[in-house]
Amino acid sequence: MENKLIISPSPHIHGGDSIQRNMYGVLLALVPAFAVSVYYFGMGALVVTAVSVASCVLAEYLIQRFLLKREPSIGDGSAILTGVLLAFNLPSNLPAWIIVIGALAAIGIGKMSFGGLGNNIFNPALVGRVFLLISFPAQMTTWPLPGKLPMEYTDSITGATTLSLLNEGGGSLPSVVDMLLGNMGGSLGEVSAAALLLGFVYLLARKIITWHIPVAVIATAFAMTGVMYLADPLSYADPVVHLLSGGLLLGAIFMATDYVTSPMSSSGMIVYGVGIGLLTSVIRLFGSYPEGVSFAILIMNALTPLINTYFKPKHFGGK
Amino acid sequence: MLKTFRIGGIHPPENKLSVWKKVSVLPVPAQAVIPLGQHIGAPAQAVVKKGDMVKVGTLLGKSGGFISSNIHSSVSGKVSKIDSAVDASGYKRPAVYIDVEGDEWEEAIDRSDTPAKECLLSTREIIDRITGAGVVGLGGATFPTQVKLTPPAGMKAEMLIINGVECEPYLTSDHSLMTEKGEEVLAGVAILMKAAGVDKAVVGIENNKPDAIAYLRDLAKGYQGIEVAPLKVKYPQGGEKQLIDAVMRRQVKSGALPISVGAVVQNVGTAYAVYEAVQKNKPLVERIVTVTGGGVREPSNFLVRIGTPVRDLIEAAGGMTGDAGKIIGGGPMMGKALVSEDVPITKGSSGILVLPRVESVRKPARSCIRCAKCVQACPMGLNPSLLMNAAEFAAWELAEKNYIVDCIECGSCSFTCPANRPLLDHIRMGKGKVMGIIRGRKS
Amino acid sequence: MILIAIITLGGIGVVSSGLLYVASKKFEVYENPLVAQVQEALPAANCGGCGYPGCSGFAGACVGAQSLDGLLCPVGGAAVMNRIAAILGKDAAGVEPKIAVVRCNGNCEARPRVNRYDGARNCAIAASLYGGETGCSYGCLGYGDCVTACTFAAIGINPATGLPEVAEDRCTSCGACVKACPKGIIELRKKGPKSRRIFVGCVNKDKGGVARKACSSACIGCSKCEKECKFDAITIADNLAYIDPQKCRLCRKCTASCPTGAIYELNFPPPRKEAVAAAGQVSEEKTN
Incomplete structure (x- = not known):
């Protein structure tokens, strides 16, 4: 290397943070939830996650390499993360070819069509998930019941989720302990509240995300469902059940906090989180779909640019 | 709870390598x-x-x-x-x-080492001596000291804040000055208090310098109205507005001077230079x-x-x-x-x-992932990501509306950015452009 | 059932059209129809070369002005100005075709690097930081602010020299690059007969020795060209020669007299052999 003095504007040091550190950090935070899903859904969880991650990474690589003719950037970990999050939102017995379609939708439509990481408006994993939910409603809403390390992939016994029980009425709800641990039907990554909260603590500790969005989402959903429960406990479920069931925690902690598609200021994050909490509750309580987290996040994703315009960071010295 | 400023801030590695080294005199x-x-x-x-x-x-x-x-x-x-x-x-x-030939000094300069605490000069005479000696802010901004001591008509200072923060990593010059010339620094602070017409002075020091805090606290007992405030380590605490916020819990508004919240801020090095100028007749x-x-x-x-x-x-x-x-x-x-x-x-x-x-070499920049870490780091409560884009695409109105001129160029945004984006490079350039536009509008 | 649907949709249609009608009347902004006509005649490049924000701003200025003196669309040139004059019934001012020239030839060989820049690749940023990677603090930085500024893709950095080059057929002399260059290297000059023109390819104001040390093709202000010129077209100020395009008769005597080859001639027929030796390789590259 040439031996000349290097000149650059200040600052001359960097904190060492990187996109990779954050992406792999989130992946690490998802490990407990993954472990629980493997425990309850066995082979199915492994296959679905592997297929989803592999097809997301491959889709990103191929699109960057051959369509956009750019240097592929799969090393930054964002495609892996999209793959894992997509898988976590799928039932563990979903046929592989459907997963591949979902991954293509997530990366192709959700991410690359906007110009890649940083430019997408919607959370790619959720784009993939909703794409599949609308295209394959039957397969997407048939959940296998949790067993203990089951080895079969597609032929497991299926049953309803907590939320579909609530939506249609009837059936007995799982206990709070089961919901915490994840011993209930549902998408493979969303079942264990305890594992997801563990991941949340890790993300906060490593300063990968701030508390604003998850806390706003959870608090709003809790308050809204709580008010309805107090008004009419016979028709509406306990807010604790709402909190621990379905994709609320997974969505609040890992999907709503996606950097690219969430607002930048603290106040904006709170508004965004409250919006997700409200929309989720409305869809769950009054809508025909049992679950509304995905739609709520996507709707708020669309509003993020607007939130960014109106909710600026708190300016030093005020106005 | 130790005091610190309330918005943003970062914690770069301190790297105070030279902290244990006594100051030695470099040959002419x-x-x-x-x-x-x-x-x-x-x-x-x-x-x-x-x-x-x-x-x-x-x-x-x-x-x-x-x-x-x-x-x-x-x-x-x-x-x-x-x-x-x-x-x-x-x-x-x-x-x-x-x-250089020899080392001959002007006769009027008192070269003795004996500290001279008492100062009987009037405010006017003090400011004249400071002006004459060419004293400027030694924290790095080099703003002429006499100008800061002559507030605009109708403004009154309440408190003198002495900046002994030295929040920049690596640097230890202010730290050595405080531990080795504490007596003179405080004498300088007393003179500055008189010049600024205030009866209260706070020396703000980050608590990674416990020896300086203890030493100056001890010495401050001999002075009326001088107090030493240990501050929680956070960069850029040495920024004028950040230091005022940390010490007084008051935020200087956009475009306003520190005097608008009753503060005058001077660096410890400046206090020492003022002491030498006034008591020893020694220019900077x-x-x-x-x-x-x-x-x-x-x-x-x-x-x-x-x-x-x-x-x-x-x-x-x-x-x-x-x-x-x-x-x-x-x-x-x-x-x-x-x-x-x-x-x-x-x-x-x-x-x-x-x-x-x-x-020395920067890592290549990637595209922005809108993680908002720069927003969290910015001590002025700005959105550096937005400002960089505005500056890069010459959207000066947008930049102005989002307070680009308030940027203090501390570099916290670039330091933090996981995508290694040169945020401050662009913002600094845009700030210059927007300030030019504002000046053009005024004239 | 069908009837209800027709009534509902029809009702919505009627109400909406009413609202739209009211809104369009209430919020209507009156605009002189002449402005639209003038704008039609403009090239719609919105380059800002005229000094107004886009073509519509310029059109408004033309309609509002007493005479068209001082108003010029550099992109459209005389043809467009004449058309505007016809629309407005005013006289068009005379227009002389111009073109951008880059007054720096400190390529990698002529101007060795003395340090390495590692900031954002943007001339304005580098220029606000320091003098640049080479010993010459006046010369081209090469980060392409002019390229970004050009709406017509008429200027580009030649990777071999690290310097911008103007594509003559595309340059509309809008002046965007002139404004973008923090070093003031680019100048709009008279295009000249058959696009022939002569200019000093250097803006270094340092003393001769300093400039020469930093760059082998620098103008050292020796004033040989000034003496050579019979038309008083060349003046020396701040150790730097300048050729007045209005006075220059393109006799090419100065080019041969320059000891550092800092004077460039463009689009002349190939010079005779001895001139090639004097002008050096750099100017040849430039001519091609």
Whole structure:
């Protein structure tokens, strides 16, 4: 290397943070939830996650390499993360070819069509998930019941989720302990509240995300469902059940906090989180779909640019 | 709970390598190059010519306007030429070259070491002496001190805040000054209090300097109204507005002066220079400079004559290691990269930082992932990501509306960015553009 | 059932059209129809070369002005100005075709690097930081602010020299690059007969020795060309020669007299052999 003095504007040091550190950090935070899903859904969880991650990474690589003719950037970990999050939102017995379609939708439509990481408006994993939910409603809403390390992939016994029980009425709800641990039907990554909260603590500790969005989402959903429960406990479920069931925690902690598609200021994050909490509750309580987290996040994703315009960071010295 | 400022901030590694080193006196250089513009504002007008003999303390340049400062010779000898020299700004600017002969001082300067605590001069006389001695803010901004002490009509200072924060990583010059010249610093603070017409002064020091806090606290018992405030370590606490917020819990509004919340802020180095100017009649001709970083063999603190080439300091610090890649005038966060080792030390040089080549090169920038870490880091509550985009695409109105001119150029955004984006590079440029537009609109 | 649907949709249609009608009347902004006509005649490049924000701003200025003196669309040139004059019934001012020239030839060989820049690749940023990677603090930085500024893709950095080059057929002399260059290197000059023109390819104001040391193709202000010129077209100020395009008769005597080859001639027939030797390789590259 040439031996000349290097000149650059200040600052001359960097904190060492990187996109990779954050992406792999989130992946690490998802490990407990993954472990629980493997425990309850066995082979199915492994296959679905592997297929989803592999097809997301491959889709990103191929699109960057051959369509956009750019240097592929799969090393930054964002495609892996999209793959894992997509898988976590799928039932563990979903046929592989459907997963591949979902991954293509997530990366192709959700991410690359906007110009890649940083430019997408919607959370790619959720784009993939909703794409599949609308295209394959039957397969997407048939959940296998949790067993203990089951080895079969597609032929497991299926049953309803907590939320579909609530939506249609009837059936007995799982206990709070089961919901915490994840011993209930549902998408493979969303079942264990305890594992997801563990991941949340890790993300906060490593300063990968701030508390604003998850806390706003959870608090709003809790308050809204709580008010309805107090008004009419016979028709509406306990807010604790709402909190621990379905994709609320997974969505609040890992999907709503996606950097690219969430607002930048603290106040904006709170508004965004409250919006997700409200929309989720409305869809769950009054809508025909049992679950509304995905739609709520996507709707708020669309509003993020607007939130960014109106909710600026708190300016030093005020106005 | 220790005090600190309330918005943003970061924690860069402190790296105070030279903290245990006593200040040693650097020998007078063979040739001194003394720039006529060492401060913010108009450069001084030269009052010497080629061939003139000068002594230490002889006036070389007279203040060239309201915001300007006198420049004195820091050595004795013969003026060899008045030409331009590349200074820390990276550009050629007028400077006086002096070939050193001996070390003779102007008679009026009191060179004794005995501290003189009492000051019986009037406010006017104090400010005149400060003006005469060419004292400027030694924290790095080099704003002429007398201007800060003469508030605009109708404004009244309540409190003097002394900046002993030294939040820049690596630098230890203020720290050594406080532990070695504490007596004089406090005497200077007392003089500044009188000049600013306040009866309260707070010396803000980050609590990574417990020895300085304890020492000054002890000495402050001998003064009325001087208090030492330990502050929680956070960068950029040494920023004027951040320090006022930390100490007084008041935020200076956008575009306003510190005096609008009743504060006058001066650096500890400035307090010492004021003491020397007022009590010893000594102009600002030398200062403490930290020479540090992984690129020098022996990080040290030196008492250096203004105009000494950086090369002399680096040699005195054991020379550069083979892999040195960048020489920075100042600290790593706000300092300027120097184009050569011939750049002279000026009033604003608080340190010379030599970084090894591996630490000198930036990582390639990636596209923004809108993680908002820059927003969380910004101590002014701005959105650096937005401002960078506005500056890059020349959206000056958008930049102005989002307070680009409030940026204090602390570098927290670039430091934090996981995508290694050169946020401050663009924002600084955009800030300059927008300030130009605002000035154009006013006139 | 069908009837209800028709009534509902029809009702919505009627109400909406009513609202739209009211809104369009209430919020209507009156605009002189002449402005639209003038704008039609403009090239719609919105380059800002005229000094107004886009073509519509310029059209408004033309309609509002007493005479068209001083108003010029550099992109459209005389043809467009004449058309505007016809629309407005005013006289068009005379227009002389111009073109951008880059007054720096400090390529990598002529101007060795003395340090390495590692900041954002943007001339304005580098220029606000320091003098640049080479010993010459006046010369081209090469980060392409002019390229970004050009709406017509008429200027590009030649990777071999690291310097911008103007594509003559595309340059509309809008002046965007002139404004973008923080070093003031680019100048709009008279295009000249058959696009022939002569200019000093250097803006270094340092003393001869300093400039020469920093760059082998620098103008050293020796004033040989000034003496050579019979038309008083060349003046020396701040150690730098300048050729007045209005006075220059393109006799090419100065080019041969320059000891550093800092004077460039463009689009002349190939010079005779001895001139090639004098002008050096750099100017040849430039001519091609």
